[in-house]
Amino acid sequence: MNAPDVYAKTALPDTGLRNYWYPVLAGWRLGRKPRAIKILGEDIVLFRDGGKIHALQDRCPHRGAQLSQGSCLYPGSGTLTCPYHGWTFSGDSGRCVAKLMEGPETVIPPTTGVKSYPVQEHLGVVWLFVGDMDAVPLSDDQPECLAEDGxxxxxxxxxxxxxxxxxxxxxxxxxxxxxxxxxxxxxxxxxxxxxxxxxxxxxxxxxxxxxxxxxxxxxxxxxxxxxxxxxxxxxxxxxxxxxxxxxxxxxxxxxxxxxxxxxxxxxxxxxxxxxxxxxxxxxxxxxxxxxxxxxxxxxxxxxxxxxxxxxxxxxxxxxxxxxxxxxxxxxxxxxxxxxxxxxxxxxxxxxxxxxxxxxxxxxxxxxxxxxxxxxxxxxxxxxxx
Ligand code: FES
Ligand SMILES: [Fe+2]
Missing domain, CATH: 3.90.380.10 (Naphthalene 1,2-dioxygenase Alpha Subunit; Chain A, domain 1)
Incomplete structure (x- = not known):
């Protein structure tokens, strides 16, 4: 929202408050295929693999392809592979673990990767922590009626x-x-x-x-x-x-x-x-x-x-x-x-x-x-x- 508005005088940023958990998707809507979402202005890809949900920045650092068009080429490894040249990323850390078109011997600097997001499934909903700090426990951001499922x-x-x-x-x-x-x-x-x-x-x-x-x-x-x-x-x-x-x-x-x-x-x-x-x-x-x-x-x-x-x-x-x-x-x-x-x-x-x-x-x-x-x-x- 570029035009000046009444919120310019407040501390409420136009794309939301960072450093909180947010509900982003019903769990049943995330199947075998990676899924692109946008939250707080950030493009994120969600995927399920290895019995977990992962969330990564939806932009390959190589030449900018959308990782959500890629696939879990190695099921069970918790990785996602870019559709363009096969760079493969760990769902947990976001690190690039293989560049499939460069051979297994290629040396990958540990800094090559994408941002990964803390993600959890709770009450049948996928929750994401979007921000610039380590995630707080999910229950810290939920009222009692959501946190206490029992x-x-x-x-x-x-x-x-x-x-x-x-x-x-x-x-x-x-x-x-x-x-x-x-x-x-x-x-x-x-x-x-x-x-x-x-x-x-x-x-x-x-x-x-x-x-x-x-x-x-x-x-x-x-x-x-x-x-x-x-x-x-x-x-x-x-x-x-x-x-x-x-x-x-x-x-x-x-x-x-x-x-x-x-x-x-x-x-x-x-x-x-x-x-x-x-x-x-x-x-x-x-x-x-x-x-x-x-x-x-x-x-x-x-x-x-x-x-x-x-x-x-x-x-x-x-x-x-x-x-x-x-x-x-x-x-x-x-x-x-x-x-x-x-x-x-x-x-x-x-x-x-x-x-x-x-x-x-x-x-x-x-x-x-x-x-x-x-x-x-x-x-x-x-x-x-
Ligand atoms: S753009 Fe992703 S591997 Fe090349
Ligand atoms: Fe109302």
């Missing part, structure tokens, strides 16, 4: 958004677009009305990974002089449905989410671009992960996570997701945002009261985003030089 189960979906990642993440900072943009979403027909004009506050989460939002009060109906009522009369059929449950903020004294599990925020924004939205029961989280592809394209990964509570409850949760949430939320509800976000022009903005959560998130990133230690060079970088 306690939670669920599903994941993904969509590609044609907008910058910051535009999408701002949309998930409790900016009160939901009571307006989603007010007639099919998913909410049986759900409570989201109140608007709430008192919104943002504070650091207890684990220091992000910002938690608290909303108090609010109204579901108002009279605007010269205009009439909001919501307009013609929408009141929908408003007659009883507002209980999900639309309320966590009761600070009574909800199981607080009393039983100690969750303080119904919604939070976590580094590097995660939104966590819970329910008062404390038994469900929607974890939405904004993954920058490049400056104008974003992968949006959604994990619906249910607490494991016995066979019947697990079955009910899974059926609820398959037959209801998967299409009403991950598809129809989210498409209401997608339609708007893909046309947002971010050259200028006029922040207002409802943007307190957006401003808090941007400030938090500026102060707390992970940076490599001074003078640090990861082993993988060293191998690629």
């Amino acid at each position: 306690t939670w189960h669920g599903f994941s979906t993904w969509r590609t958004y044609h907008c910058n990642w910051r535009v999408l993440k701002d949309n998930l900072c409790h900016d009160l677009h939901a009571p307006f943009l989603h007010r007639n979403a099919p998913e909410l027909v049986l759900q409570p009305i989201f109140p608007h004009a709430v008192q919104l506050s943002a504070e650091p989460t207890a684990d220091g990974r992000g910002v938690g939002y608290k909303a108090r009060g609010g109204i579901s109906k108002a009279e605007y002089p010269g205009l009439g009522q909001f919501p307009p009369q013609r929408e009141t059929w929908y408003r007659r449905l009883k507002p209980t449950g999900r639309g309320k903020d966590i009761d600070p004294t009574k909800s199981p989410a607080v009393v039983k599990y100690g969750y303080l925020h119904r919604q939070s924004s976590l580094l590097p671009g995660i939104t966590l939205i819970g329910r008062p029961s404390g038994d469900y989280f929607m974890c939405r992960w904004v993954v920058p592809i490049d400056a104008t394209t974003t992968l949006f990964y959604t994990f619906s996570r249910f607490r494991r509570r016995g066979t019947l409850a697990t079955l009910r949760d899974r059926l609820q997701w398959i037959f209801w949430l998967s299409w009403t939320h991950d598809w129809l509800f989210s498409d209401q945002d997608k339609r708007v976000l893909e046309r947002v022009k971010s050259q200028r903005e006029t922040l207002s009261r409802t943007d307190a959560g957006v401003a808090a998130w941007r400030r938090f990133v500026a102060e707390h985003a992970r940076r490599p230690p001074a003078n640090h060079q990861s082993d993988r970088q060293a191998a690629a030089e």
